Structure formats: structure tokens, C-alpha cells
Amino acid sequence: GAVVSQHPSWVICKSGTSVKIECRSLDFQATTMFWYRQFPKQSLMLMATSNEGSKATYEQGVEKDKFLINHASLTLSTLTVTSAHPEDSSFYICSARDTSGSSSYNEQFFGPGTRLTVL
Amino acid sequence: GQQLNQSPQSMFIQEGEDVSMNCTSSSIFNTWLWYKQDPGEGPVLLIALYKAGELTSNGRLTAQFGITRKDSFLNISASIPSDVGIYFCAGRGPPQGGNEKLTFGTGTRLTIIP
Numbered sequence: 760g761a762v763v764s765q766h767p768s769w770v771i772c773k774s775g776t777s778v779k780i781e782c783r784s785l786d787f788q789a790t791t792m793f794w795y796r797q798f799p800k801q802s803l804m805l806m807a808t809s810n811e812g813s814k815a816t817y818e819q820g821v822e823k824d825k826f827l828i829n830h831a832s833l834t835l836s837t838l839t840v841t842s843a844h845p846e847d848s849s850f851y852i853c854s855a856r857d858t859s860g861s862s863s864y865n866e867q868f869f870g871p872g873t874r875l876t877v878l
Numbered sequence: 879g880q881q882l883n884q885s886p887q888s889m890f891i892q893e894g895e896d897v898s899m900n901c902t903s904s905s906i907f908n909t910w911l912w913y914k915q916d917p918g919e920g921p922v923l924l925i926a927l928y929k930a931g932e933l934t935s936n937g938r939l940t941a942q943f944g945i946t947r948k949d950s951f952l953n954i955s956a957s958i959p960s961d962v963g964i965y966f967c968a969g970r971g972p973p974q975g976g977n978e979k980l981t982f983g984t985g986t987r988l989t990i991i992p
Contacts, residue, residue, distance in 0.1 A: 763920075765920075791978060793978075793979075793980075801985075802881055802966060802982045802983065802984050802985050803921070803966070803982045804982075805979060805980070808978070808979065850918075852920045852921075854920075856978060866909075866911060866923055866926050867911075867923075867978075867980060868923065869913075869920035869921045869922070870920050871919055871920045872918065872919060872920045874918070
């Protein structure tokens with residue numbers, strides 16, 4: 760149980776275009792999902808907390824107009840990188856917390872990540 | 879954003895050796911978690927700790943929640959090739975506005991020398 764998927768697994772785009780990344784909780788409902796960014800050989804940095812039915816909460820220094828988050832249902836959150844530039848190239852990882860009690864741990868489970876390369 | 883200090887940064891060991899890594903923070907945490915990340919993948923939860931002083935095992939892995947609530951360690955016994963990867967600690971703080979948020983450590987990269 761507690762499986763989180765992401766799509767696409769990798770994407771290459773031209774500078775100035777927008778890219779949408781999907782995060783789905785496959786076998787549980789998640790009122791809250793999280794979006795992280797990880798640069799090579801670095802740790803995970805939280806970008807924003809995605810709340811179903813309400814606005815996302817962004818971490819300090821993360822531009823909400825550039826990284827649009829939509830949590831339209833209890834199993835889906837999307838991150839759209841708008842007007843992407845080469846410095847946005849990174850590994851984007853989402854997570855969701857299974858609070859139903861069906862998992863051994865009531866903790867954040869992570870998706871497999873999406874590798875974004877902006878040319 | 880804040881990060882936890884994790885050490886060592888990297889380890890090179892032989893198969894069969896035991897491994898120990900730790901994580902320290904200037905802040906108190908209510909929960910300590912240990913994740914493993916393989917290249918190109920998302921982190922996978924290994925162990926969760928919820929009480930100061932708690933010692934928890936998961937197979938060959940053992941982790942402890944420091945009594946001061948500002949540190950945690952992870953031990954791996956009798957390492958095997960599939961233990962290779964990056965290990966991250968993560969802490970979740972006392973209830974505040976961002977109760978569910980995790981703060982991640984800087985990571986420990988484990989390599990097994992043939």
C-alpha cells in the first residue's frame with residue numbers, strides 16, 4: 760500500500776515553455792501532498808505544500824506564480840513550471856501522507872520523481 | 879530552507895561491515911525518519927521514530943531517537959550490495975503552522991567497495 764506515482768518520469772523542454780508534472784496517490788487518499796526539488800548531489804528541499812481544495816502553501820523563496828500547484832482531488836496534485844529556464848532543471852519529487860491507518864507508517868511516501876531538463 | 883547536519887557525508891565500506899551514520903539539529907523534533915534513495919528514484923521510508931530515546935529495528939537496520947530530541951542515528955549491520963545508496967534523515971517539528979513538513983538531512987552516500 761501507500762504507492763505514489765509521478766508522470767512524466769522525465770521531460771526535456773525548450774526555455775520559455777511550461778511543463779506540468781502529475782503526482783497521484785494510487786491506493787490512498789491524500790488531503791495534503793508535498794512538492795520537493797532536488798539538485799544533483801544535494802538533499803531534498805521542500806517547495807510547497809499542496810492542500811486539496813485550497814491554495815498551496817509555498818516555502819520562502821519559491822515563486823508561486825512560477826510554480827503553479829493544483830490539488831484538484833484527493834488523489835491528484837499537479838505542479839506546473841511556467842516559462843521554464845535552464846536553472847529550473849532539476850529532479851522534482853512529490854510525496855503524500857497516508858493518514859488512513861492502513862500503512863505501517865503514517866508518514867510521507869514519495870513518488871519516483873520527475874527529471875526536468877530545460878534547454 | 880533549514881537542513882539537518884548529517885554525517886558522514888560519504889562512506890566507503892566492504893561488504894559485511896557495519897555502518898553508522900547520524901543526524902543532528904539545532905531544533906527539537908517530535909519525529910525522526912530515515913529514508914534511502916537510489917539514483918533517479920524517490921526516497922523510500924526505512925524507519926520512523928516517535929519518542930525520545932526510542933530504539934527501533936527494521937531487519938538489519940536500527941535507529942534511535944536521541945534523548946535530547948535533537949539527534950538520531952542509523953546503524954546498518956552486515957552490509958550487502960543492495961545497501962548502496964543515499965541515506966537521508968528527516969525531522970518533523972512540534973505542532974506549528976507547518977506541522978506536517980519534514981526537514982531533510984544533507985545525506986550520507988554509502989558505497990560498497992568490492
